[in-house]
Amino acid sequence: MEKRGRLYAGKAKTVFETADADRLILHFRDDTSAFDGGRTAALKNKGAVNNYFNAHIMEKLAAAGIATHFEKILGDNESLVKRLDMIGVECVVRNIAAGSICKRLGLEEGLVLDEPLYELFLKDDALHDPLINEDHAVLFKWAARDELRVMREMTLRVNRALQALFAEVGILLVDFKLEFGRFHGDILLGDEFTPDGCRIWDAATRKKLDKDRFRRELGGVVEAYQEAALRLGIDIKV
Numbered sequence: 001m002e003k004r005g006r007l008y009a010g011k012a013k014t015v016f017e018t019a020d021a022d023r024l025i026l027h028f029r030d031d032t033s034a035f036d037g038g039r040t041a042a043l044k045n046k047g048a049v050n051n052y053f054n055a056h057i058m059e060k061l062a063a064a065g066i067a068t069h070f071e072k073i074l075g076d077n078e079s080l081v082k083r084l085d086m087i088g089v090e091c092v093v094r095n096i097a098a099g100s101i102c103k104r105l106g107l108e109e110g111l112v113l114d115e116p117l118y119e120l121f122l123k124d125d126a127l128h129d130p131l132i133n134e135d136h137a138v139l140f141k142w143a144a145r146d147e148l149r150v151m152r153e154m155t156l157r158v159n160r161a162l163q164a165l166f167a168e169v170g171i172l173l174v175d176f177k178l179e180f181g182r183f184h185g186d187i188l189l190g191d192e193f194t195p196d197g198c199r200i201w202d203a204a205t206r207k208k209l210d211k212d213r214f215r216r217e218l219g220g221v222v223e224a225y226q227e228a229a230l231r232l233g234i235d236i237k238v
Helices: 046-063 100-105 134-139 145-167 221-231
Strands: 003-009 013-018 023-028 031-034 039-042 070-075 078-082 089-096 112-122 171-178 180-183 186-189 198-202
Touching: 023 046, 031 046, 046 070, 046 078, 046 145, 046 221, 089 145, 112 134, 112 145, 134 145, 145 171, 145 180, 145 186
Parallel strands: none
Antiparallel strands: 003 013, 013 023, 023 078, 031 039, 070 078, 089 112, 089 171, 171 198, 180 186
16 A cells, blocks of 8 residues: 555654545554653654554454454554544543542542443543543534444443453453544544553553553553563564
């Protein structure tokens, strides 16, 4: 697939157009950031690890009947995806209390929730991705009510599928965020699923295998990503 002009550069990915108006190329960079870009670094091989990790997860979700934008890996750092009209709302599921919800509600990190907690956030770095509800999204035309219903159903299906997948290899799926977009009238899972956008812990020790290692300056960020990938049976070529 011919790569054309750069469409968008985010914190850790660059998106390129292709000769096909319905297809894009995602380039996973070695960059990482935390605190809305307040701290950044380049970590060798992180982009390739995330690319292979994301491909594996997206293929597992597709096999579970969840429609995604992912099509195929093109190289160590690049994948081909469908071009979506992205919905500017992030869907978050929490199975265990960690991160912002602990600060927001005064919860102890590690509290296992009785059932998955589903939350919505506006995707806006300048506003620090504020918590919103469905009425906000509909009133301000960020998403339609029927789209939000589909997004919730798909997010909870992803949670069930991935909780089981990770549990098989001794990993707890603590929380994660998803983004969705429109493609010829359908809602598809977009963006990525990597340790950059979820929290995953070793089930026995609760060792962090995700970006909290960078946020908290624990070190071994890429090594932790690779450990999780190895457990999942992901063949990383770098």
